[in-house]
Amino acid sequence: MAFVKISEQSSLYNDLEKKSVREILDDINTEDQKVALAVKAAIPQIEKLVTQIVERMKQGGRIFYMGAGTSGRLGVLDASEIPPTFGMPPTLVIGLIAGGDTALRNPVEKAEDNTEKGWEDLQQYNICDKDTVIGIAASGTTPYVIGAMREARKHGILTGCITSNPDSPMAEEADVPIEMIVGPEYVTGSSRMKSGTGQKMILNMITTSTMIQLGRVKGNKMVNMQLTNIKLVDRGTRMIVDELNLPYDEAKALLLLHGSVKKAVDSYRAK
Template identity: 55%
Template sequence: MTTETPSEYNNLESLPTAAILAGMNQLDQTVPLAVAKALPQLEKLVEVTVTRLQAGGRLFYIGAGTSGRLGVVDASECPPTFGVPAGLVVGIMAGGDGAIRQAVEGAEDNETQAWLDLQQFSANEKDVLVGIAASGRTPYVIGGLQAARAAGLATGCVVCNAGSAVAAACEWPVEVVTGPEFLTGSTRLKAGTAQKLVLNMLTTATFIRLGRVRGNKMVDMQLSNEKLVERGQRMLMDELGIAQAEAAELLRAHGSVRAALLARQ
């Protein structure tokens, strides 16, 4: 596993701060290039996700540690960004929600728990399951993907090693080979960055394809704070060529940017 191979940097404790930061930054610049190589795989996963969601399915993430937390973060950001229901994209973490803040020892080694966790949401053949595992060998993720695939769910993954057991367990693997970490084996670094980029693209591309974006604007975003209300007003001002006062009134009257735009068409 290249994510576990020794760092190209050594004697880290003897390096000055500037050298530590420069070394990490140099390695981080390789991540987008690794993601670019996986775009054809990611395209296939996006297409099947769009198809399943159009048919009434949902997108689930499973993972452990950093990988699981990234899935939870991506899922939690979809409702405010795209105005979709909270249950449409769901992040499930080995060890439960408590593991988001504090590691639960051994949770990732349970091969059967992920499918049990998914059954709390009545996961079925309409849905998509994406396993996230930098190593590509996490038993929680492998077992979940195998059970989900047998049950008819569409299955994909995001891994950072080639030829992994996680990739073999699913139909649409996305393999972003990020190589050795600055700190040997610390996959919260480059591998975690790569996973975040891929998840960003997966849900953003999916919801663009599902009509949740107009032009380049988040017209279905939830207006949950002053910043977002002001952003919504700017969208209306740009799209309709109106003053802020009128945009604010339109937004108050219709409750969303999309509804306000439709009302003026």
């Protein structure tokens, strides 16, 4: 039986060019409200994947996101936010996009159609069986991603995926497939819309829950965040004020001395 892509089916709306701006916005919002429910339905699979990722990362494993186009960009985005948010090195969550960094801003012709290139890209990082490869593709059919996942699995590497279609070729290569069925897009086939929104939500869930499990959050605060601007220094200072009941200026000096809220608090308490 032929694989049917729900994400490519015709929009539930027609004559979009005849609609007013308000009608378009209301329609898009109506569709977007379906995304959170689709993600909720996928939580059992997300939980299964995160649980296995945490076990591997405690042994030195890493997460690799693989995608093309919008999906690849979202993977790179999520990976790039881990160091500043959780104070982790940039080598632990890595986003790879078909066509390389050029493809972050400009489409690279036929890059996603190369079945071998994804695994070649992964090998540059000396990937091993403690690592996890997560394919991201709304269609579930991207050759760059499927090829990488297939080879990763052959080498005993945990594989997961995020797709908007059930029973896709990509899901067949995943130990833990996450199928987020958001339905047809408002503009037919434009997977940067609901599919992209859902992918971003799931990526947030995967890395945030993983980092919490790895002890990178205390209470509800980003105690390991990088102090890369005035706003974050102020936020960190106020965390220390709340935690240690110190004057603001003293807390700020302590933070700047140690470089993170956690290190500052631990050092102060060790006196």
